[in-house]
Amino acid sequence: MSHQVTIYMYARASKANSAGQHPIYVRITIQGKRTEFSTKKFISPSKWDQKKMKMKGNTEEARSINSYLDSVRNKLTQTQVVLEYQAANMTLDTFMNAYQGKSTHRERMLIPIFKDHNKKLKALIGIEYAKGTHGRYEISLKHTQDYIRFQYGTDDIAISQIDHAFVTGYDFYLRTERLCGNNTTVKYIKNFQKIIKICLANGWMTSDPCINYKVKLQEIERNFLTEEELETLVEKQINIERLAVVRDIFLFSCFTGLAYIDVKQLTSDNIVKGIDGQLWIDTKRQKTSTPSRIPLLRTALDIIQKYQDHPKCNNENTLLPVSSNQKMNAYLKEIAAICGIRKELTFHCARHTFATTVTLSNGVPIESVSKMLGHKNIRTTQHYAKITDSKVANDMDNLKAIIESQHINHIKRTS
Template sequence: MKANLTLHIYARAAKANAAGLHPLYVRITIDGKRTEFSSKKFINPKQWDPKMMKMKGSSEEARTINSYLETIKSKVNQTQIILEYQEEPITLEKFKSAYLGKKSEKERTLIPIFQDHNKRVRSLIGVEYSAGTHERYEVSLKHTQDFIQHQYRVQDIALHKINHTFIADYDFYLRTERNCSNNTTVKYIKNFKKIIRICIANGWIGQDPFLHYKTKLQEVEREVLTQDELQKLMDKTFSIERLELVRDIFLFSCYTGLAYIDVKQLTDANLVKGIDGQLWISTHRQKTDSPSKIPLLDTAQYIINKYTDHPESGNENTLIPILSNQKMNAYLKEIADLCGIKKELTYHCARHTFATTVTLSNGVPIETVSKMLGHKSIRTTQHYAKITDRKVANDMQNLKTILQGGIKQTHSDKKIG
């Protein structure tokens, strides 16, 4: 890789010896950074040609020194050619090592760094990360390895070759070869970006390859059940016990806002008496380890009571029995069909329904909803809680009442006047 290198040989007056001779110094500058060393040769300053960087005349001394200086110039030029042939960025440190014949540090490559990161994440499962987070990083690593093989026909790549083009090509690969959606692509790139940040922090990569890379998540319209659809679920009688259980667990999350994994981990210890003297659920979300405290609504309380003596609850030491997430989602599709609900029902839909239909649409402030959901930011809650037509109608009706009261008062004041 071409570098801006200059060579300057000069007589250094400040280092003159007792005989008044000046030592010759060699200065090498690469992209604005410089180093210099003594040639160990001394000359009479009157015999030095600074423009030609050699001694004047044809004396034996001049020929010997000039020949030696030509050897230095040739070695500098040869070192530059070798480094450029290797297609590596030529830094001052690399040049000095190559010129002096020192072995430079082994070139770092991407995959071992990514693997080491994932190993650290795995060792911190249950402390700082969840098993799901580790799994996502493993998938990201696999996609990265597949991309490098697809694009470069190699198993790994040197860090200095990771630039803006690499990022743009990786993005394109995920969208085309892997058929990833925009949001899935952004999430994989975000995981990859963490590895690059580690490399930058350690000084292994000089310039951030993400500097001019721009992309963002697209807002996805989440399925949310209406109050009528919730009522259909509650009113439906199932002849199959497993469907009734799945419906009840789903409704429990609709009225608590808890994610699947958080419901699965609930025990009697999570039921506490709240500030109002009523039963609350007090837990920490596994995904973020954020505290979540939720006053129990009647429907959620009813479901807990219904399964208090269920054998699976006792055996598993859980508050309510729960199936695997995969089975839950499979049965929810069956339940939606039986209830005449034309939406794609998944377990996570319950959390969105709690945020929108159960709380926000009934006048619960978004700050309160955010705290119950265990969110660290209101912005996160805004992705869950949608303003429904019912909420708009209720708010506008309240506004009409206030305005009408003000108008009547104004008219009354005029009559009194």
């Protein structure tokens, strides 16, 4: 966009020196606003050509002053050209700052913005975010810092230097130097994109360097226990107490669909009487703060009653004696070996087992499963719940029976 910049030079009589000479002033006018500054050159009033805005004559003095005035005029013109090329919002202040070589803004750096985001996120733990979310952003920050050092040999980078090449280079670094898988890489870049969005929202960046980053998450085949494996786990006699406790808590999750952290935080206050007069779990998922109401199946009720007087539950006011997630997952590997289950058993596998084997495979509609899992939409539930072959076979058997019945009725009517 072209801006009207008016440059006017004149000999200012009101600032005459003791010798009667007038200083030559430059007046700049932009969008109706103007400012003036002195060139610090003085001239006899009779020697000033106001129409040409230069000193008359061809003397050494005239050539020297006129040459200087030309350089001032050229510099002012060049300032206008540069600002228009940068598509800057040209005001009198921005023009004069650029002319005088003053920075109109402090160069913003990436890492302080990232750290500020993480600091604010930490303050919202338990209010809007889970502790694990903050931890993941701290790891993302570290990877970003390591990438900048690796790629640019410095500890930080100005956000004005972040472009598409930076983003794709970061992706390549995570895959090659950090040996991250596709989904882990995409998640780290997604965290980085949030920082970019903060910069864009505040007007610190004018274009999104991530706009053409098109890598997608790959769907992962999630583990769940089959009906036979679940039955084996229920009936297996385990004489090692630490493993027996973990097995029971894992089974509780298999029959409620609750994630590890949600099981750990359950108290007796979360057990309520439901609309059917039976006992339900009434809680909120820590991850999303979404309400989750789940009717308690007999297996889950038996486990609650089994541990109602457990010392750990009494001391910590919890429903079940849940250990750390790391310890639970380590013990689950031992339990899988004892039960002959040839799958990598993790606590989250229980949530998938509830969605697939316990509910959907037994005819519970996906809408009800989604609500019990505390999902905000059914698309999320579909990632958890894989329709088993036995469910498909049962559904098709039912369909065959209906078609056969319709066929027989048709024959009877036409005979």
